[in-house]
Amino acid sequence: MRPIVGIPACTITRDRQPGHATPARYAEALLGGAGVVPVLIPPLGEATLAVLGRLDGLLLPGSPSNVEPARYGGGRSLTPSLHDPARDATALPLARAALARGLPLFAICRGIQELNVALGGTLFQRVHEVAGRFDHRGGSEIPEQRYRLKHPVALTGSLARIVGRERIVVNSVHGQAIDRLAPGLVAEAVAEDGTIEGARVADAAGFALAVQWHPEWRYAEDAASLALFAAFGDACRAYAGARGAQTHPPASSPAPAPSARCM
16 A cells, blocks of 8 residues: 655635635655655644644645745734735644654655744745845746746755755745744755755654755656655655554454463
């Protein structure tokens, strides 16, 4: 049986009705690149923590929305129309609880920002307005142009080992970025302007990596992206195997039959 990976969904409005969704490419990359079965987790707050015991991994996906600055003491919001408080109230506690369980965790774009905030870090609300930083937004609304490879990042640590390279070129579709790195996170990917593009949870029991770019976009066409999803899938399978062994321990050897002789 394939491992099951949860994806916290975003709040959307369609036909004047509230709903929950996330772009299909995340689920497609999990199934095709990681070999796991994706399931959506509705943004219903801490009640969703109950699902973690049924999961073998957690993917924090990207989103058009931004983490509310009140979550990290960031002051007045500079993007008040781009928040999803239900997503914040769901993904942040899920990330902390997943790490506490040793559940494999992979965070992408908004996901790395959520992970940083969940662990006590802060964000730039508009990184393109910070002196010396590039404009990391995608620009075009045409997907093929928006998600094109845009700038290089230098890799170290686990990211470099998984990808097999110390420098790759990535896409860039984000207006926010890590400001103060959370305690316990180690930067493992950095853009030429100093923006943190990837991080690892230092004391995690297993796979716990985050990237600012979008490896799920046409993952099968990019060796680095495919390597990241494959490594995440391997970690989920290992976790599932260990969880299954705990749930169904091997039967103990039967006790020898008592002697018919009276003692």
